Amino acid sequence: MSVKAFELVPAVERELLMGDKARITIECIECCGKHLYVGTNDCIIHHFLLEEHTTPKGKMAFSAQRLLQKYLGLKKPVNELKAASALERLIVLCDGTISVVDMVTLEAVPSGGARIRGVLSFCVNENPVNGDPFCVEIGVISAKRRTVHIYMVYEDRVQMVKEVATPEQPCALSLDGYFLCLALSTQYMILNYSTGASQDLFPYDSEEKKPIVKRIGREEFLLAAPGGLGMFATAEGVSQRAPVNWSESVIGAAISFPYVVALDEGFVTVHSMLDQQLKQTLSFRDGHILQDFEGKVVLASRKAVYVLVPLPLERQIQDLLAGHHVEEALTLAEGARRNIPKDKFQVMHRRILQQAGFIQFGQLQFLEAKEHFRKGQLDVRELISLYPLLLPASSTFTRCHPPLHEFADLNHLAQGDQEKVQRCKLFLISYLREVRSTDGANGCREDVDTALLKLYAEANHESLLDLLASDNACLLADSAPWLEKHHKYFALGLLYHYNGQDDAALQLWVQIVDGDLQDSTRSDLYEYVVDFLSFCSKVDLVWKYADWAIHKDQKVGVQIFTRRAVNDQTGTMTPDAITQYLQKYPQALVLYLEHLVLDRRIQKEKFHTHLAVLYLDRVLSLSQSEAPAQQVMEAREQLQCLLRESSLYRVQLLLGRIQDTELLRERATLHGKLEEHEQALHILVHQLKDFPSAEEYCLWMSASQDLGYRQRLFHLLLGVYLDPDVPGGDCTVAAVDLLNRHSEAFDAEHVLRLLPEGWSLQLLCPFLSGALRGTMHARRTAQVALGLARAENLQLKHDRLKWRGGPIFVSEKKGCQLCHNTFTEADCVCLPGGVPVHTHCAAHRAKDSPRKRPSTNPSNHT
Amino acid sequence: MPEYAKMKKPDVKLVILGDMNVGKTSLLHRYMERKFKETISTVGGAFFLKQWGPYNISIWDTAGREQFHGLGSMYCRGAAAIILTYDVTNWQSLVELEDRFLSLTDTANSDCIFAVVGNKADLTDPEAGLKEEEEEEEGEEEGGEGEKAERPARPPPTPPSPVARRKVHREDAIALYGRILRYKMLDERASLPAEKMCFETSAKTGYNVDLLFETLFDMVLPSILKKRSGNDSPTVDLEECRGAKRTKAGCCS
Numbered sequence A: 001m002s003v004k005a006f007e008l009v010p011a012v013e014r015e016l017l018m019g020d021k022a023r024i025t026i027e028c029i030e031c032c033g034k035h036l037y038v039g040t041n042d043c044i045i046h047h048f049l050l051e052e053h054t055t056p057k058g059k060m061a062f063s064a065q066r067l068l069q070k071y072l073g074l075k076k077p078v079n080e081l082k083a084a085s086a087l088e089r090l091i092v093l094c095d096g097t098i099s100v101v102d103m104v105t106l107e108a109v110p111s112g113g114a115r116i117r118g119v120l121s122f123c124v125n126e127n128p129v130n131g132d133p134f135c136v137e138i139g140v141i142s143a144k145r146r147t148v149h150i151y152m153v154y155e156d157r158v159q160m161v162k163e164v165a166t167p168e169q170p171c172a173l174s175l176d177g178y179f180l181c182l183a184l185s186t187q188y189m190i191l192n193y194s195t196g197a198s199q200d201l202f203p204y205d206s207e208e209k210k211p212i213v214k215r216i217g218r219e220e221f222l223l224a225a226p227g228g229l230g231m232f233a234t235a236e237g238v239s240q241r242a243p244v245n246w247s248e249s250v251i252g253a254a255i256s257f258p259y260v261v262a263l264d265e266g267f268v269t270v271h272s273m274l275d276q277q278l279k280q281t282l283s284f285r286d287g288h289i290l291q292d293f294e295g296k297v298v299l300a301s302r303k304a305v306y307v308l309v310p311l312p313l314e315r316q317i318q319d320l321l322a323g324h325h326v327e328e329a330l331t332l333a334e335g336a337r338r339n340i341p342k343d344k345f346q347v348m349h350r351r352i353l354q355q356a357g358f359i360q361f362g363q364l365q366f367l368e369a370k371e372h373f374r375k376g377q378l379d380v381r382e383l384i385s386l387y388p389l390l391l392p393a394s395s396t397f398t399r400c401h402p403p404l405h406e407f408a409d410l411n412h413l414a415q416g417d418q419e420k421v422q423r424c425k426l427f428l429i430s431y432l433r434e435v436r437s438t439d440g441a442n443g444c445r446e447d448v449d450t451a452l453l454k455l456y457a458e459a460n461h462e463s464l465l466d467l468l469a470s471d472n473a474c475l476l477a478d479s480a481p482w483l484e485k486h487h488k489y490f491a492l493g494l495l496y497h498y499n500g501q502d503d504a505a506l507q508l509w510v511q512i513v514d515g516d517l518q519d520s521t522r523s524d525l526y527e528y529v530v531d532f533l534s535f536c537s538k539v540d541l542v543w544k545y546a547d548w549a550i551h552k553d554q555k556v557g558v559q560i561f562t563r564r565a566v567n568d569q570t571g572t573m574t575p576d577a578i579t580q581y582l583q584k585y586p587q588a589l590v591l592y593l594e595h596l597v598l599d600r601r602i603q604k605e606k607f608h609t610h611l612a613v614l615y616l617d618r619v620l621s622l623s624q625s626e627a628p629a630q631q632v633m634e635a636r637e638q639l640q641c642l643l644r645e646s647s648l649y650r651v652q653l654l655l656g657r658i659q660d661t662e663l664l665r666e667r668a669t670l671h672g673k674l675e676e677h678e679q680a681l682h683i684l685v686h687q688l689k690d691f692p693s694a695e696e697y698c699l700w701m702s703a704s705q706d707l708g709y710r711q712r713l714f715h716l717l718l719g720v721y722l723d724p725d726v727p728g729g730d731c732t733v734a735a736v737d738l739l740n741r742h743s744e745a746f747d748a749e750h751v752l753r754l755l756p757e758g759w760s761l762q763l764l765c766p767f768l769s770g771a772l773r774g775t776m777h778a779r780r781t782a783q784v785a786l787g788l789a790r791a792e793n794l795q796l797k798h799d800r801l802k803w804r805g806g807p808i809f810v811s812e813k814k815g816c817q818l819c820h821n822t823f824t825e826a827d828c829v830c831l832p833g834g835v836p837v838h839t840h841c842a843a844h845r846a847k848d849s850p851r852k853r854p855s856t857n858p859s860n861h862t
Numbered sequence B: 001m002p003e004y005a006k007m008k009k010p011d012v013k014l015v016i017l018g019d020m021n022v023g024k025t026s027l028l029h030r031y032m033e034r035k036f037k038e039t040i041s042t043v044g045g046a047f048f049l050k051q052w053g054p055y056n057i058s059i060w061d062t063a064g065r066e067q068f069h070g071l072g073s074m075y076c077r078g079a080a081a082i083i084l085t086y087d088v089t090n091w092q093s094l095v096e097l098e099d100r101f102l103s104l105t106d107t108a109n110s111d112c113i114f115a116v117v118g119n120k121a122d123l124t125d126p127e128a129g130l131k132e133e134e135e136e137e138e139g140e141e142e143g144g145e146g147e148k149a150e151r152p153a154r155p156p157p158t159p160p161s162p163v164a165r166r167k168v169h170r171e172d173a174i175a176l177y178g179r180i181l182r183y184k185m186l187d188e189r190a191s192l193p194a195e196k197m198c199f200e201t202s203a204k205t206g207y208n209v210d211l212l213f214e215t216l217f218d219m220v221l222p223s224i225l226k227k228r229s230g231n232d233s234p235t236v237d238l239e240e241c242r243g244a245k246r247t248k249a250g251c252c253s
């Protein structure tokens, strides 16, 4: 018993009704709007006006004003009263006779025939099939004849429309549409008075107990069943709801949705039709009549009349919620869906769902709570506001009033149980994430994101960085102190960055890297900062932190510049400015120049020369400092490579610097760059005695030149090999090798003239056969080419003849097809089909019809 | 939330009949809530809605007590399947099915199918005594005192009978099934075979309980389809289209 659904309020007190006349008792009542009619056993109809008002204490009360009373002139009780308000008539059953009186005057209607005699009981059809508003359909039980009659009651007459026989004597009835629901002496049945079809419902004993037949809605009735049950039955004779369990001695029943109210000797009981459970019991002695009139439940003892005033549904629901009867409250609310206007229902329903959610939240039933919050479209800030300090100070949110729950905050809810607090926080995290991913955060994204950030920071949650790195609405002013409090400096930097305050972000990060602030979120924070700077579009910031970054590690630090997008390197960020700036950091400078020259291939003499000079300096200083040979080698290789590959540096300058050093190979390359091949080869052959290099030199130097150039170089080399003036320089073997290996690079005829007489044929065999094969090959290739060219020529000639077709004759006697004048000279144009026309005519025609240009074959043929 | 509160319109009706104490309510609890719990003798009747594929099946649990006997035919009206339940340890409960309950089924659909179910098989059949499901058993838990006081007290339960004192054999149930068909004037050869329609169950262990209900659900499907196609309402039922294509409805997921 969980709800207080009704309140019993006195309506007409005993004094007003009958004073102290002990004999008099109430027999029947009718209520119609504010009009209350009471029939008593002394054959009087009392008419009261019932006004509803609220007492100063806020209680509902009724005041009854007696309007009239009418004695019907018999010594019999008034048995039944039914109002037909549309007709302004009151239908009265007294002494087995139905009569119709005026609702206001209570006087009998003038026409005499409006009486039905021999009546046991009657009922009004509240859902008549015939829609005539000026008549009322009633079902009447005859006292003796085992029949039921259907009458139409008009303003001034009564007309019988149907007589239906019943298998047994009926004792109570109810009508809906064509369906009569009857209590016979041993059973209940449904009878369709239009078709005559009947349906037995179930047996009961009318002698033992007074039957109840109560229409509860369209084609559905409530019946008193054996065993103290209230059975529901539809017009088809089917039960669609489980029965309610009354007591055995039920006298009357009424409906006030969603409740079934029943009266027995000592109590009024209230059951819900939604779950069949007993919801409320009111003690009431001497109950006599219980009926509902247009939703108003009226209860009478033999002496006085009361109204069972339903508590507002919301109040009932609130009471249920206060008792944590979540499911019951929701059932009640949902059951009322059809009885409340849609928009009003939605507002109410949402609120109840939210409240239900908070109750379950309080019980840590998070799954259920979440479902209810979602269904109830809870403003997520209601939930956030439970957690102290999570909502930003700037939030305009105020909790809904009246409050949705009883908790001041999370601490109040958890009563100091830290584990509970933690579970609640984890729940909120998951809930907020969900809200963010749907559009539930509409209009309060700042509050949601800020709260989430705080929760993450506090819980040391890995998603903190994801939140900050993605699109978010965290409020800086509110989040910054919180992140500081939890030493999330790196995250704070991200937040600053997200808010466009890169300087603040960098300051923080620099402090972390330098160990001034403790935050171990990223062990590679220095690299992160460098990377950040390399992408930072605020040039002044880059300059500001460049010193710090490069100072820490030139190799890493220089990435600020080298990783920078090329089109970002403008303004004060030009390569010139950067190289200028990097003067202080030699290692970084080299790396940067390498980046410019080798990676970006910037074709600027300045950088190439600069890099070459720096390389050279390094080689020189390394070789002086007696560094490991390996290191020197590497440095030299780098230098050589640059000297070879680049052709933009100032050769003379470098040559000047290299002149007095041991760097012969480099010198050779430089000479090569100056096209001083003889000197270069001289160094390679005679000073370094490195024949393979010399050979390579020739190949490499002539790589992108024509064959003649290469031949010149090889002849030069051969000359150097064979130079008799160089002391100790008999390079005969090298020369032979050269010839034999590169026969194609020599002009054999020329070589033969150069060679000393004494060399054997044997020695030069590979060279000679190579050279011979080469010339033969060249000759034959040329012949093939020649043949091909001839063939092509022939083909073309053939084509030309074919095009021309046969000869076209032009003479003074022949006219031009276009102008019909004769030809005076040989020049003409042939139209398709070989028709000769004047050149100027053809031109004319082509100009006149530019779209339909005739494909003319200009020909100068006569 | 209890199923009945949602007030969905059921597509088909199933009714459980049988003498008091045979375990009708327990069978339904076992099937719907996967538990065996303390019951009180049913007053009047109760019903549950079961979602079966796209269909809503209402299952009525009736009261076995003599007092409510008259209500039975109303519950059975329009039923597509009726489960006649007896207690395998109580011969009289089988007799009652024929004497008292069979006539209640007159109001059921003409194509109504019948199942004869002997419950409490755990008391006689060692195999049925084995726990079929892992669910926790709350059998001995006491219900709320206050609630009990408002309800009629359950008469003392039948003392558990040892295996040796088994009162009802399966053959007896099969014979009863044959007599039911005769009562209904159905051709035995054209009807569902007794072997298929006689079950022995245990609400206590869960033995055969799912089998019983789900066999019946699958059997009443044609009845649903017939009902749906029979009513030529102008409303297009989207679910119907979906349902009609299915040959066999899976359990609700």
Ligand SMILES: Nc1nc2c(ncn2[C@@H]2O[C@H](COP(=O)(O)OP(=O)(O)OP(=O)(O)O)[C@@H](O)[C@H]2O)c(=O)[nH]1
Pocket: B018, B019, B020, B021, B022, B023, B024, B025, B026, B027, B037, B038, B039, B040, B041, B042, B043, B062, B063, B064, B065, B119, B120, B121, B122, B123, B157, B201, B202, B203, B204, B205
């Ligand atoms: N051992 C055993 N006991 C059972 C079984 N099923 C039910 N019972 C017991 O039998 C008694 C009756 O069970 P109910 O389910 O209430 O019986 P019912 O048929 O609903 O009875 P009514 O509602 O009065 O018609 C209870 O004490 C149950 O614990 C079963 O399978 N095995």
Ligand SMILES: [Mg+2]
Pocket: B024, B025, B026, B039, B040, B041, B042, B061, B062, B063, B064
């Ligand atoms: Mg039961």
